[in-house]
Amino acid sequence: MRTLAPVSAPRTGTGYWTRLLPPLALLACVTRVPSFARPLWNPDEGYLAVQARLLAAGGRLYETVVDRKPPLVPWLYEAAFALTGAESLAAVRVLAVLAQLATAALLAALARRRWGDRSGRTAGVLYLLLSVGLNPEDAQAATFEIFILPGTAAALWCADRRRWGAAGAAVGCAFLAKQTGAAVLLPVLWLCGAHRGPLLRLAAGALLPVLAAALATDPAGFLFWTVTGSAAYASFSGSWTHVVLRALGNAAVLAVACAALPPLLRHRTPGRADLWLWLAASAAAVGTGLHFFGHYYLQLLPPLTLLATAALSTLPPARTARTLLATACCCTLFLTWGLLAPRGWLDHSRRLADAVARSTAPEDRVLVWGMHPETYWLAGRTPATRYLTAGLLTNYSGGRSGSRVGAQYAVPGAWTAFHRATTAHPPALIVDDSRGAPYAPRRLPALRRLLAARYAERETVDGAVLYVRVR
Template sequence: MAIFVPPRRARATSTPLAGLPRRQHMLLALALSLVAAAVMRLPVLGLPLERDEGAYAYVARIWLQGGLPYRDVFDHKPPLIYLLYMPALLVGDPGPVAIRLWNSILFVLQLPLLYAIGRKLWDQTGALLAVVMYAIIGSTFSLQALVLNTEQALVLPALIGLFALVHAVESERLRWAFLYGLALGLVSLIKPTAVPFLVPLVLLGRAPGLPGRIRRLLVAGSGLLLPFIPVVALWGWAGALDELGFALITYNRLYAAQTLGRWSIGEILQIFALISPLLICAIGGGALGGFREIRRRQRLVVALWTLGFLAAALAGLRAYVHYYYPALHGLVLLAVGVVTTLHQPVGEPAPARSRLAQAAAVALLLLVLLLPSVSNSMRQFRKSPIDLAQALYGPEGRDYFAATEQVAAYIRAHTQPGDRIYVWGSEPAIYLLSERQASSRYIYTYPLELVPDAEIELLRELRDNPPAVVVSYRGALPAAIESQATARGLRRATTIGGFDVWVLPRAAAR
């Protein structure tokens, strides 16, 4: 019987994974990535909610109860972030664990998209490597992977957009341009800062001449505008377009002007240091892109896409690590190119010593890329929620974020479900966790510095909806609010973490 012996070069370039059917290969990639993500994420599900998360969750709850964001409760983020929080509020207690689990479900939904994009850019092995690397790096504790901020929330629609974009590079079908625009529209309704950098990339898609490219841009623009139609219709029907426009445009302009003076190159360099091995490797992967061959152009658009998110993070003017989270998937996809290129043999089969050296080089590179993430997350095992908050946010996390659950428990024990409360501070999580409604639509203090007459409106709302409990930062309750509280008989009953809690004497005795 004749035995087929593959040519020497074929034997050299084959890998154990190359013979797997495509579906089995994808399932293997997803299984490995799920295990990696679970190991990184499960031990830190108790991380307390931070300020933005508390605001998003509380606004989502008010919306579920029939209120309307911006009109009935003030915040300045686009409305899709509140919709994304709703599933976590509908199942079980509306606390950190539910939100962390929902964050992880959204993360898992990203993995098949990342695999599909990796297949377009590289090969099966590259796609598997990209998914596993992203499951680890994208679950890094110090990169705030478990936090469901707008930057983490926008990655899922962003990956849908990138999936459409790499298909648009190889296909003239306008549906890919439309899907790309639609995905960017959804991203805009979570956090729009990167969208102006990303929209022009549709011009790199395959199209017959300049008219074809312009047509693609117009189709993408129509897709981008589509998600805004129900938003405008809903707030217009409620007669609240002015509130919508003020929160999303006027207030954000004022907020950006205030932020301008807080730009710190030193702090931003510290953030880049956290991702420097991945960033350097991604630069090498980006160099494998080009204009002529389709796959090289697909790599080029991924590189430009990633630059768009990095530029948006820098334009945010604040050194917040979560601003850079949306760039991680692009950095991983590009870095994979360097790893797979290093793994591929060149020319005739090399001797065993050379193959061993090549495998060692690949393993060392992966160790440099992944060990910081694994080590950082492993150090958080068996930490209490207070210790987790301090590890991620410093003393502020210990004194304020972690203390919100204790404050909320005290409020539940000393009030009735229908009572209103007021928090002078920036921890809306207290409203959420105590399951009590705020006496004012201003659920944190930032707008009081920027919105004309906001403080007058606040005092009027506190008079019309007197709170049964007032919470403030320790020793920081303004005289006007303290005067109202003491006139109603409220007294400072206890201090929890960094908070003073004011209640009626009879309630404090419960």
């Protein structure tokens, strides 16, 4: 296989990074300003906040609390809470800014090595301008995809420099942020083959952080919750129309942010095969499970940035300026959207959390039966079970119809663990926040019997019904 060679371009190392990093840091802060404007952006942040609080109290991931995700991001939340307290996500927002800055800097370094100093500056700025180009609930949230991106960029950066062990470790870290982060392995393998690199060293580098994380948690639980136990979620059941509309809708939103890029992507530039592979692998990651949530699309941005930068490296500087100006205008629109976006679901969660706090004592355990785990965090109450949403107990997720939602489609063993937890420590309050969804208690005999035997309806808040324990 022919060895790749970066496009030769003059580079002047003196003071390059001291001049570039401060503007990139400022731009990273500006593009993340809306993220500080509200306590939560989506339920994933709420899920992570509850997980981190439980871990800080001595809980163990995949035992005390479970999720179908690797442990890196819950650990980051836990570390942030240890520094600043669990009442605010401000420290997590700062980590997200740093993650975006690191991604931009790594892309700049990769572009500079291949196409010269000007391309390095272009890549760093272009990425940060594109990074907000989704619904604010997806772009501004400090969730899994944001923390995938530095690992994926680092993997390509290391592979481009033939540092195969480090490239593998970066792939492993991307996987530990979220499983789809491993998609970057495809272009890394391609570069390894092109440069005749040691595949064993790459594999060892990728496995080392993953094995360390498994040993730091529960190896069997880690394997189940991150790999083997996600088949039901990754398979499709539900409304095809809903899924297609969501996929096209989020793609259209991203297309607005990337409006200046299509002509550049059609431009023929040598040495981009690994970048196209990266884009294809990231697109496959977006489609995994056929859910097409907006935040999945963030993985497309680093390869899109580098492909556009490669084309601009062969065009006059004026073309680069026009591209950056057009993208900056789109970025401004998305930032304005982020500052003015409605907060309907968050207002509901706040009102519900206030009612939960009024109806229980701080030491009480509570069961919120719904898909908004942030209620626990906002109310300052401990979940009654290790399942923070109804999804793991019913296979419900966005886009599903009621055809494959129910107790029979739950994660194996979930209802046994649920019964054990609610029997040993009966929740002082059960909140039915299903509001007509397919996972409503009336469709689940076990939950319906629990409510009938021990609980009485107390009040209704925004359609959610609160039940207090009476025996």
